[in-house]
Structures are given as C-alpha cells and as structure tokens.
Amino acid sequence: MDAADPGFRERVEALVAQIPRGRVMTYGQIAALCGSPRAARIVGGIAHFGNPELPWQRVVKKNGALAEGYPGGIPGHQAALEADGVSFDSSGRVNMRERLWHLDH
DNA sequence: TACGTGACTTTGG
DNA sequence: CCCAAAGCCACGT
Numbered sequence: 421m422d423a424a425d426p427g428f429r430e431r432v433e434a435l436v437a438q439i440p441r442g443r444v445m446t447y448g449q450i451a452a453l454c455g456s457p458r459a460a461r462i463v464g465g466i467a468h469f470g471n472p473e474l475p476w477q478r479v480v481k482k483n484g485a486l487a488e489g490y491p492g493g494i495p496g497h498q499a500a501l502e503a504d505g506v507s508f509d510s511s512g513r514v515n516m517r518e519r520l521w522h523l524d525h
Numbered sequence: 526t527a528c529g530t531g532a533c534t535t536t537g538g
Numbered sequence: 539c540c541c542a543a544a545g546c547c548a549c550g551t
Contacts, residue, residue: 428548447533451547457534459547464532466549482534489532497532 428454429466436467439478442505443521444514446482453523464489477501484513 426434431454439445447460456462460482467476468489477500480486490497498508506519514520 451533456547458545460533461531461546462533462548465530467532469549476532479532481532487532491532 428456428459428462429470431455432463432466433471433474436474436476436479439475439521441475441478442519444478444480444501444506444516444519445521446480446516448482449522450479475504478504480514484516486512486514 432450435450435453436445447463448457450463451457451459454463463479464487467479467487470476477490477497480497480501486494486497486501488494490500492499494512498512501514502508506514508514
C-alpha cells in the first residue's frame with residue numbers, strides 16, 4: 421500500500437532527524453509541527469521507544485530544562501548536548517533564545 | 526473497542 | 539523561587 425500514512429511517530433522521527441548540530445527543539449514545538457500541539461508527551465514516548473540513532477538529545481523541555489527520562493538522567497542528557505557544542509547556565513538549562521531552533525527563519 | 530501509560534505542558538499555592 | 543495536581547494525545551495490549 422502507499423506509504424502516504426507516516427503517522428505521528430514517523431513525522432516526529434523525521435523532524436528530529438532534521439535538527440542541526442548545536443541546536444535544540446522542545447517536545448511541544450515538535451508535537452505542534454506534527455499537527456498536535458498537546459502531544460508533547462507522545463514525543464517523549466517515541467523518543468524512549470523510537471529510532472535510537474536519532475539525535476533525541478537535541479530535544480529538551482520548553483523551559484530549556486533537560487529530560488529526566490534520558491539514559492543517564494539529566495547529567496547524561498547534558499553531557500550528550502555538550503558534545504554537540506551546547507552550553508548550559510548555572511541552573512543546568514539551555515539558553516533557549518540562542519539554541520532553540522525553528523524552521524520558519 | 527476500551528483502558529492504561531508516559532523523555533510534557535500549564536496553572537495554582 | 540519551589541512544590542503539587544490536572545489535562546492532554548498517540549500508541550500498545
């Protein structure tokens with residue numbers, strides 16, 4: 421059959437794969453771009469059981485905080501983002517105004 | 526078909 | 539500033 425039904429999960433994975441190095445996106449933003457601004461939790465669920473080769477580390481919370489469910493916890497997520505060249509403040513949050521990436525630019 | 530779950534978001538105290 | 543509770547949608551069983 422035609423693969424014209426990517427589904428929500430496929431869209432999220434495709435979008436995450438397009439996040440450039442050194443940039444981050446929020447769960448809600450990704451969900452909104454996929455057609456459901458309230459499905460931020462679903463994005464997290466996909467991250468936990470989706471394609472492990474995708475840069476899920478570049479997906480953070482809306483306030484710039486990191487994902488508590490990431491392998492290794494907050495420190496693990498922070499270390500992964502630092503490897504991408506992302507810096508953090510003393511609160512362990514990403515500077516969203518500098519690092520938040522959006523398509524319409 | 527229906528229920529439960531979750532790497533979130535928002536509001537209130 | 540910190541803590542707590544409810545709402546929300548897609549996916550698996």
